[in-house]
Amino acid sequence: MTTSDPTAQTLEQLGVKTLEAVGEKFAELRQRFDDQSSLHFSNRENWQVFLVKWTGRKSGVLSQITNNWLKMASPELKPVVGQELNKLKAHVESIIAERQRAIEAASEQSAAARDKIDLSLPGIERSFGTRHLIRQTFEELQQIFIAIGFSVVQGPEIETPYYNFEALNIPEHHPARDNMDTFYIEGVRNSHLLRTHTSPMQIRTMEKEKPPVRIVVPGKVYRRDNPDATHGYMFHQIEGLAVDTDITFCDFKGTVEYFAREFLGPKTKTRLRPSYFPFTEPSAEVDATCHVCGGKGCRVCKFSGWIELFGAGMVNPAVYGFVKYDPERLSGFAFGMGVDRLAMMKYGVTEVPLLFQNDLRFLRQFP
Amino acid sequence: MKVLYNVLTEFVDIKAAPADLASRLSLAGVAIDSVEDSAAGPVLDAEVTANRPDCLGHYGIAREVAAVYRMQLKPVQPKLKEVADNAADATRVEIESPDVCRRFTARILRGVKVQPSPDWLRERLEAMGQKSINNVVDVTNYVMFELGQPLHAYDFDKLNERRIAVRRARPGEKLCTLDGAERTLTRDMCVIADATRAIGIGGVMGGTDTEISFSSHNILLEAAWFDPIYVRRTAKALGLRTEASYRFERGADPEMAELASRRAAELIQQVAGGELLSGVVDVYPSREPEKKIQLARKEILRVMGADIPDRGVEEILSALGFHPTRVDANRGSDGSLAAVWECKQVSWRRDVTRGIDLIEEVARHYGYDKFPPRLPPAKKPAHRLPHAEAQDRLVERAIALGYHEIVEIPIADTQRDALFREEGIQPAVIGNPLAEDASIMRSSGIVSMVRAIEWNLNHGNRDLRLFEFGKRYELRDGAPVESAVLTLGATGLAREKTIYETAREFGFAELKGALDQIGELAGGLEWQAGGPPWLSAARSAHFSAKNKGEQLGVAGQLSRRLAEQLKLRQEVYLAELKLEPLYTCIEATRAALRFVPWPRYPAVERDFSLVLADGVTFAQVEQTIRALAIAEIQSIEAADLFRGGQIPAGKYSLMIRVKFQSSQGTLTDSQLAEFSSRTVTALEQKLDATLRAS
Structure with a gap:
């Protein structure tokens, strides 16, 4: 603080003796404050220095005046100095507050622009995996049947001809074997084959368990067909079997209808077309109203309104003979669904190979 | 079989149009795929099932038509000169x-x-x-x-x-x-x-x-x-x-x-x-004697669950040529529950020999749609597959870790399969394969996983994390054995570059971390160096369940030799886990889960920057500290690792972070100082470690 700074000196030292002179001194200060506040307002650092210079507790202008001018003033000038000081203080404070508000408003504005999130940018995503469509479909199918009391069981894919054919009432040289060209395994003691359907588990289960039996069997099956867009030499099936003393064709129908509504939607209707499988009788193909057009006819259902779901029927009593069940007392139904076909139909997958290429672009489409 | 409408009309007086006939036949069991026109009139394409050779002739189809419309089938009476x-x-x-x-x-x-x-x-x-x-x-x-x-x-x-x-x-x-x-x-x-x-x-x-x-x-x-x-x-x-x-x-x-x-x-x-x-x-040396078949109403009710009126039964069986006659004591009483019909076994239907066969004949012509649907009440609780819960947990983990599930055809190329076959395994070879590259039941899940990775790399998908629940197949003492495996495969970027994060290549640490996080479900994994020959010698390992000792699987980087042979131009990481023991461990771990209260007093972390000779492992550091048996040690973690810079060649710097916590009270400065000095001394003496000023 230089000695030229008037506020470092007392009024007496400044030679102020009259009331007028006091007023002039305060007017000068006020003018100085006004000039500087305008000058330093735009620069943040200077503004801070300016604030300290005027309002600092120890050596700010206002404190200096209080200490040097007011406290040291002669008794006759003291009241006037006090009044002038208060007026100056009020002026300084109001100007500073006003400027301060302006500064804050400005900085808030720029901060808001800076901090504002760009909602169109992606968030941070952790990469998640997916379940394969076939496995999702298996889960769904199993849940549908578990809910009505079917337990899930599994069996071997490398089977014996007995379980795959004979015990299912398909003796050697039966024409039904035409549709089930079979892969054989080399060099196995009792000849083995790759099962052509999940039906062998019907036999294995009934051999082990007493009725009531109610199972579904998910799994892989194999047929020696040259692969194309709609057939592979491996596909997935889910087999169902219910046997008890009181299972009838009506129960079979009810179960099939329940399934179709659960899987394809509550408005789905079903119909049974008589068919033939050696291990069921009566046998049926189960059709459902097309899930795409609802039965009006479209490209998916080839304009028939119906889509083929799977083959099924009442268990042929001949089968009970192989598992020592009493055919006069017991009855039941069985079905075998092509899971790949059901999944393709439901999700519009056009070609079988897509299911097993395991291309990431395919896998990602079914999270 | 192609069925000519105009030939059918020679045997039965059809009034119905071909399209109507087609749909009625389909619903009675002779599936008609299409109806087309020809020079000889409308042609119905019939898909005849293997049990119906009689329908491989128009006359047999005409008999079905007669039954559908309850009409008479005309006899065939050739006139000869x-x-x-x-x-x-x-x-x-x-x-x-x-x-x-x-x-x-x-x-x-x-x-x-x-x-x-x-x-x-x-x-x-x-x-x-x-x-x-x-x-x-x-x-x-x-x-x-x-x-x-x-x-x-x-x-x-x-x-x-x-x-x-x-x-x-x-x-x-x-x-x-x-x-x-x-x-x-x-x-x-x-x-x-x-x-x-x-x-x-x-x-x-x-x-x-x-x-x-x-x-x-x-x-x-x-x-x-x-x-x-x-x-x-x-x-x-x-x-x-x-x-x-x-x-x-x-x-x-x-x-x-x-x-x-x-x-x-x-x-x-x-x-x-x-x-x-x-x-x-x-x-005609041995003409078969005429046989009879009986059909009882109570069997219809027992199997079909709903009745068919007498007239329906009789009209249908007559139209089909079975000549039904009531033979029960209540004959003449319509709708009797005791009704029994005796029928002639007919020479053109070798598949109809039992009562159930006649039931099917009657039911299909009566109409499957006439039987009321009913849901049978369950008598036993239903169960999922034995390890379904454990599998759910594994799938959740794998998916959360960013792995995509694949489903493979488990038939492999014989030579390719041999590359990944465990020693001593006798594979299940297909005797009549369709093609050489699909001629063996795979003896590992790896062979399929590599195929899937190969496919994706060849189709522009570079960053992969895949898993498969499947089986491997083998013969043991001439009998087939199928065992469940979980296979993992990964390559490319583990993390893509984004505006927030840098990119990171998939490496062994990624695979190990994923397996440890999966292994956590089984109570943790114990790792040992070394793996099968198809993995890189430097980056391969096998692991067992902690405290159980049973081998669970192998993991590592596909060997450079095989990668080159298979033309895979990026590092490929693979792991295979045996599911049966893994499920057992998961189930045991789950069953043993109990709440553990955490200490009430605060934990204190101390970092030690060590300089160690190359070859000294983190496990050795951990064991050395554990050997001090300081009960207050909660965890020992590797916090930082680097080589070069001020660290002389042949050495590396490892920062470990030790967490101390007591269940008795807040640890004092002097306690901590003592723990630290014991720790440092032990590392210096046992592992020749030096402490870096940090």
């Missing part, structure tokens, strides 16, 4: 193999004029999908499609001694069949022969030597019955499937043979003229 000479005097037929040929009929026509068929015959045959040859052959084919009975016409003049023997082929006997191929026959095959040589393969195809040509005048017309299994075997052995073998192997109607012969004779006379010798040579 026979001359006085007897067929029996002109030829002789002997069946030497009655096990295979149960009936053989021969008719003789003289002076026929072989020429192209008239338009109506040609058009009908073509609509049935059969090429026209000449009028005589065309008639035999036409009658086969009409009545379901295969027939054959021989040039009678070319038969040595003008006689027929049905016998086993002689070993090495040769015959040139109508398709122009010379066939070498075996003892298992049955031939139609003249006095000296085979002139046809029974039930399959005739020979060229005696075939009907435009110069033929006298013909012998064969209508016979051959055993289905024999025909099937023979056709298969010769690789020769014909319209005849197709019918015989499904079971032709032995009673139809003679009628079809009459019908063919009638038509040949009509289109080719000539004289028909009187009578037929019909060798």
